[in-house]
Amino acid sequence: MNVLQFTDNGIYCPAGDFYIDPWKPVKRAVITHAHADHARWGNEYYLCENASVPLLRLRLGNDISVQGVAYGETIFFNGVKVSLHPAGHMIGSAQIRVEQNGEVWVASGDYKPEHDGLSAPFEPLRCHTFITESTFGLPIYRWAPQQQLFDNITQWIYENQQAGKASVLLAYSLGKAQRLLYHLKDKADHFLVHGAIAIPHDVLLQEGWPLPPVERITPETPKSAFKNAVIIAPPSAEDNAWMRRFHPYALGICSGWMQVRGNMRRRNADAGFALSDHADWPGLLEAVTATGAEQVYVTHGFSSVFARYLSEKGINAREVTTSYGDEEMITNPEN
Structure with a gap:
């Protein structure tokens, strides 16, 4: 049937x-x-x-x-x-x-x-x-345990901060970004995010999901706010003028496609994390x-x-x- x-x-x-x-x-x-x-x-x-x-x-x-x-x-x-x-x-x-x-x-x-x-x-x-x-x-495609991946991301953020760099993580705006924020909420003082992430994130916060507060990046956000910051943006923000304000920064891409190391090199990223939903x-x-x-x-x-x-x-x-x-x-x- x-x-x-x-x-x-x-x-x-x-x-x-x-x-x-x-x-x-x-x-x-x-x-x-x-x-x-x-x-x-x-x-x-x-x-x-x-x-x-x-x-x-x-x-x-x-x-x-x-x-x-x-x-x-x-x-x-x-x-x-x-x-x-x-x-x-x-x-x-x-x-x-x-x-x-x-x-x-x-x-x-x-x-x-x-x-x-x-x-x-x-x-x-x-x-x-x-x-x-x-x-x-x-x-x-075989994912490392989730805890191992987030330990690696946390260590990468720490090393960037020691070098005086912001940490920019690219992740899909609905689903992946909230997963990142949930698991990193005790690893950073606060998070700066792209508007495409802030909007669904605010909806989920209003619905009571246990997510950390975030600060939406606007043209008025001072450059000083980006120093050593953790910034989460959608992949569409890569390689455009929006990113230039964060210098100096390191770029990390969160995607299952990062399992193939050549994909990270082709995208000129500093780090690739094979984090997939x-x-x-x-x-x-x-x-x-x-x-x-x-x-x-x-x-x-x-x-x-x-x-x-x-x-x-x-x-x-x-x-x-x-x-x-x-x-x-x-x-x-x-x-």
Whole structure:
């Protein structure tokens, strides 16, 4: 039974008449998380996890019709059972579990099995069919433990301060930036941030998330404020006039793509930290195995490689084409 179908508009449930993360406007959309490639403007109705509601309103406008549900809460669309479960990708991210006549499909969206301490930890779900991302679906991508990464970032900041330099960390504005701030909150007196980070950060602070206060950088911010400072900016701020005010500074890039050292050199960065909100190769395999799925569809990323590997391991896997991107992409990081 094809509980879900891949269509020109997105992942569609015919019996329930809803789409999951549609890339074209539809009547009813169930959203995995608030990143722009998964939550697009123009749908008549949105369903998401409760924590994603203010983020969707921020990204898409206060006038959207959006309903929030708790993790594990069950709702029905035309008799089809739907529930949202933690994906561990960012605050409010969810896997969508869809059950029709005893057949269970799970669309995972973006996910990571390692608990980041801020977003709800990934929940393995048993199912017949699993739809998985493959952003880092190559064996080379194996993340160091989170604590080790943040110890390295903290040491780098300390060395910069000893050298009289500001520390500029590039991280995606929604999700990654808050993860950085959460884990560094006891390592710095205060943080200066780009406006693209300050806006969603303020929304999350208002919602009660345990994040440190930040200072938004404006044209009026004095140059003296940048001395030895910790500055967090989106990747789109790299190599433009906005950065020049921070001299002297060291540049660190926080992205899974930094696992390949050549990427750091090509971007002329002083440091690269392979900090990702996506599953690495072992994480992808762990997640797929935990589902017990008889059938796996592999979407955005190294989909052909990962699908082929799963097939060689005896899993019925195939690649499917979607319009999802990757907020960590080097060439176009701010999608």
